[in-house]
Amino acid sequence: MITTNDLTKKYGGHIALDNLNLNVKEGEIYCLLGANGAGKTTTINLLLGFIEPTSGSAFINQLNVHENPKATKQFLAYIPENLMLYPSLTAVENLDYFSGIAGKKPTTTALKGFLEDAGLQPEAYDKRTSTFSKGMRQKVGIAIALAKDAKVLLLDEPTSGLDPKASNEFGNLLQKLRKKGVATLMATHDLFRAKEVATHIGIMKGGQLKQQFMADDISLSQLEKAYLNTMDYKETVS
Amino acid sequence: MIGKTFIKETKELFREGRVRISLFIVLALLGVAVWISTRQYEAVNDQYAAAKTTERSVWDGQGEKNPHSAAHYGTYAFKPKYPLSLVDQGVDKYAGTSIFLEAHNRNDAQFSAAADQTGLARFGDLTPDFILLFIIPLLIILLGYNSLTKEREMGTLALLKSQGISFWKMILGKWTALFLPILVITVTLFLIAGVVLSRIEDFGVFNWDALLAMCLIYIMYYAVFTNLVLIVSALTRKSGVSLVIALSMWIAACLAAPKMATNVANNQHPYPTAQEFAASILEDKENGLDGHNPWSEESKKLEQDVLAKYGVDSLHQLPFNFDGYRMQKGEEHAAEVYFKHYKLLKDQYERQSEVYQGLAVLSPYLPTRFMSMAVAHTDYGTHWDFSDAAEKYRIATQKFLNEHFAENSGYGEWGWQADADFWQQLPAFEYEPTSLKSTIREQKANLSILGIWLLLSFSGLLLTVKRF
DSSP states (O other): OEEEEEEEEEETTEEEEEEEEEEEOTTOEEEEEEOTTSSHHHHHHHHHTSSOOSEEEEEETTEETTTOHHHHHTTEEEEOTTOOOOTTSBHHHHHHHHHHHTTOOOOHHHHHHHHHHTTOOGGGTTSBGGGOOHHHHHHHHHHHHHHHTOSEEEEESTTTTOOHHHHHHHHHHHHHHHHTTOEEEEEESOHHHHHHHOSEEEEEETTEEEEEEEGGGSOHHHHHHHHHHHTTOHHHHO | OHHHHHHHHHHHHHHSHHHHHHHHHHHHHHHHHHHHHHHHHHHHHHHHHHHHHHHHHHHHTOOSBOHHHHHHHOEEEEOOOOGGGGTOOTTHHHHOSEEEEOSSOBOOOBOOTGGGSOGGGGGOOOOHHHIIIIIHHHHHHHHHTTTTHHHHHHTHHHHHHHTTOOHHHHHHHHHHHHHHHHHHHHHHHHHHHHHHHHHSOOSSOOOHHHHHHHHHHHHHHHHHHHHHHHHHHHHOSSHHHHHHHHHHHHIIIIIIHHHHHHHHHHHHSOOOOHHHHHHHHHHHHHTSOOTTOTTSHHHHHHHHHHHHHHTOSSGGGSSSOHHHHHHHHHHHHHHHHHHHHHHHHHHHHHHHHHHHHHHGGGOTHHHHHHHHHHHHTOSHHHHHHHHHHHHHHHHHHHHHHHHHHHHHSOTTOTTOOBOTTGGGGSOOOOOOOOOHHHHHHHTHHHHHHHHHHHHHHHHHHHHHHHHO
């Protein structure tokens, strides 16, 4: 579903992403770990078609993102670190608008169903989102993905700033989507959440994918150690 | 997607307090302005009707009198307030409402509304045209300055992009949402004006076509402003910056450009001062025949020519009163002099108008203002036309009186008097302003300029989509 072949992005002399090769299949959740500037967000922006690659290619559902920007967007949903909605519109109205842009025309009942599946409390459906917490907005983001029937989910630090309960709920939602066959690529700093939700984990540094693991093959402490080793914090862990 | 964006934007707009408040203020101002203008319109036209009737009855009731005395006694040509002045008062306030028509002299219009006010009149009046030309563009800015910047600032842009939004469709949706309230306000105002005008007595030429034409002109003007505001919003990153740029644009287009155009026009093609104008007319008049002076060289020459033409030795032998004949010839000379000098003035006005038209490329306000005034018959063109019609009537009146004097009395009979019922034979002064068709034809250049503004601004808006 998500494939990158030697994907590279340079800004002048600075290499933001260096020959990234990734493959995330249906029903997989791939967590990209790394410090700020590791290249996680650049990867997501390239997959979204927001920026052009310097070399290499990115594919969504076997379609080259940069050759088919419109078509690839039909398959993906995106939740940024701080998902913002229109504050003067209700949750249902926001969902209706974003679904409409994607060419979907769900009924109000269906929209409420998506919000319910995303875990939003029913009393919030018709409330203006100006009063929503970040966790509630992220749930609307998931509802947007559900309404779109997205095959690919791109998440950029979605749990950053969420309280543990909200973060846990978000993880559960991702698992639900995984079971539906959605391929997810999530950039995060949160090792614990990555270990909890991911099927695959990659550690990036300086635009390079340094290490990859199957999530089931590694414990949280091993993951932490690997992460810190990659980040050159060897002395701290030893 | 256009419809979805339109609905979303409309909901957002009307749920914001600032929009509701500003719409309420504009509607309240419009209501007050229409009410004030209607009252003024009715009051001025009542005065017009009363003055016209009174003046005519004074003329008709002069009794037995020498026609040339009646010519000096004079009469008035009154300019009515035209129906669409309810919407655009144009230069009416400064142009004068009546012209005194007398023998030998062409007078300018007098009794302007501005002359009846104190210096405070410089602050201007609350009129529908003020709201249409200045306040509604401001409202467009207030409603639309953040239309696109907010997508960046709120962070919804990334989500929109990821949903595969078509930007030109989004912009068309936003354009419609911004333009529709303005369209509703404008159409409502013109509908109210139409209903008011069709219900009250008027002395002009109200027709719905002219009202519709005026409404369309303003709709074009607002469409240009909507485009410009959205272009600014698309090209800036911060709403504050967008607001400042849009307001600067409004100041430049609506306040600075017209004043600058006035300065340039006056500098390039200055009008003579009133004293210079009067002095040059007097000089030319003195170089020709004075109907009142039988001893002048010109009078003597005329006398010789007429005697030779009729083959008689004495003015007493002529089949008409030579005094009346000379008076008419003197009038004809004066009329030529006035025609020449007013033509020079008019030519200068035309040149100034051309300067305005040239500078209209700098601001959509200028062509809109000129077209609006022309359709409302409150522009200087109409005033000139009225003034020319009054002068034609004055010349015809003098001819009518002089010929009656010449044909019905003998040479030297200055004491001869016309019958008391003679005055009623003089047709009343009637003035019909140009038809809507002619006005639109005359305003072709301004219409084209506004059309170009509309086309270019709309193309510019669609081009900015690429940069958004």
